[in-house]
Amino acid sequence: MVALDAPLPYIGVTPFQLISALVILVVGYVLARIIVGLFKKSLGRTKLPPLVIEFLGRFLAVLLYVIVMIVALGAVGVSVSPIILGLSAVIGLILGFGLQDTLTNLSAGVWIAALRPIDIGEVVEVAGQTGKVEAVGIMSTELLTPDNKFITIPNKLVWGSVITNYTRMPTRRVDVDIGVAYGTDLDKAIKLAMDLMKNHPQVLDDPEPSVVITALADSSINLQLRAWAKTDDYWDVKGDLTKGIYELYTKEGIEIPFPQLDVHLKSE
Template sequence: MVGYIVTKILVGLFKNSLRKTKLPLLVVEFLARFFSAILYVSVILVAVGVLGVSIGPVILGLSAVIGLILGFGLQDTLMNLAAGLWIAALGPIDIGEVVSISGQTGKVNSIGLMATELLTPDNTIIMIPNRLVWGAIIINHTRMPTRRVGIDIGVAYGTNLDRAIQLAMELMKSHPKVLNEPEPSVVITALADSSINLQLRAWTKTEDYWEVKGDLTRGIYELYTKEGIEIPFPQVDVHIREMSG
């Protein structure tokens, strides 16, 4: 009983001291539970020793049991726990951020001890084991405050490129959510088979990314159509020959 009371007090003091640091709450809870488990095991061993039972065989028995448990499938569980701790401590992702992990894209709903929960744009929940999150390439789409929008479009050969670029620049600069710094730009990306490919590049706040991308995509198509700038598409000419009998 004394050991139980002392353990509760020590765990409480340990947890309170950790909360005063900058450690994430998940890390604090994990360390507090781990410390508590160690203390309880120590109390049990001391109690067994007081009763006159040799502690050596007990420790050997516990080691054998733990070895069997680990051998029968707790490796993944421990790996998930360890990965969850590292994710919480190092923070490659955070709650509310939009990320791509193992080919899955969604908003981070929660980071648990065992798995990370993503919410996809079509309102589907995806649970990814932490060990797969930690071992995967993580693309964080919303960590930075600004993002660059890229719009690809092709114009026909023979087009006045200076005019096409000027119109695109005016379109981007006129959009209220396109940032002035860094300044928008238009670059020639390729001389393709049927078109000269341009890319409109505009910077915007991360939360406005999809709105700006949609507006500029529609806007450049309508503007070029209005100004008579041809946007070509691949064509195949088929020649049919009549064979004389």
Template structure:
């Protein structure tokens, strides 16, 4: 016991102080995990959105870890008051040399969690990136792309950019573009497209599907099939209509032309 109370050379602390500090870190880590888990479970019983719950849980976790570190430092016999003052001075210095971005990200994270322009599990496009919202942290937002790539975006770029939310609304309009050759019976082409959409089980009756002529292009008359579907059925309906309109037009002998250019060669007189 006496050996444990002797100061270690060059360190200025005793073995028992080091062991106490390690014990504080281990116990603090466990207590933090349990506290944050209990905090999240309590919040989930309320009507708070999951996004806000995750944000508050991460914020509480960061505060508790700082407290645990300060307790471990104090167990080493170092006065934490001087450390807090030193940290305050360092933080003040850092703030003058670029900490503004950190505070901006923190403030943006609070606004995102409070106003919820995006929410957990939604598919969004922000700052030129598209993916499912995986997490909104204190400093950054995580998007998961369809090919399982995790993208981390600073919160200030999320809050400071246009946000396109693809899944917030319960329904979406599915647009499928198709061109038909000049000389095609347009009434017949439109009727085939309408029948195709009206008979699709996932196309909604209200709003009713429509077909519009969008352009008289160089090589084709362009039509657009517009069908409404539940948001979760969007890609299934788009894929089906794209494939089925091609098959239906081929069956009825309606030509879907490809871009072409006629080149006329004129011989110069010799």
């Protein structure tokens, strides 16, 4: 039977020390999760936005996990003073020479959390990627794309990029482009499109929908239907109007031309 206080061969650590370290890791992890949960819950009672709360919660979690790891190492007889000094030296190197991107990402995360150009649950386009904001962490921002891809973007790219926020405003304009053949009765085509938009239950009356001529193209006169809808209804309205205008023009005998090219052959 192995004594709990007898060092194990090759590693020089007693079973008691290993068990103690394991208990510290498990209990420390659980306590850290509880503390972070209580911390975020207490911040939730304030007027701080969810994005800031999530950012601070993640920062506290990392700090607590590092402390638990140091305590666990101390339980197995590892001197923690050199570890702390080593961490200080590493941090000094980070500040002085390497990993400048890490600090840039950290500071960018603070600015994002403070000024909130994006927020959790919003659909944004940033750094060439489009998706719903899942979280803004210490180092990176997490997006979930419409086709369920999880994207992690360094915070410095988020803060340094043009951000398009698709859901921040309560309403959006729905644009549907369609071309009609030359010779079409434009007054009739415009009236049909207006009636289609005004009769749609999700199209807002204010601002009023409109139809504009956008171009006299090579093969068609291009029209654009412009209807306002609540942001949550955007894609439903766009789909309905696109399908509806095609069916309506087809029914009314209004030609929707496809690009044509006339080729003249010259014989020699």
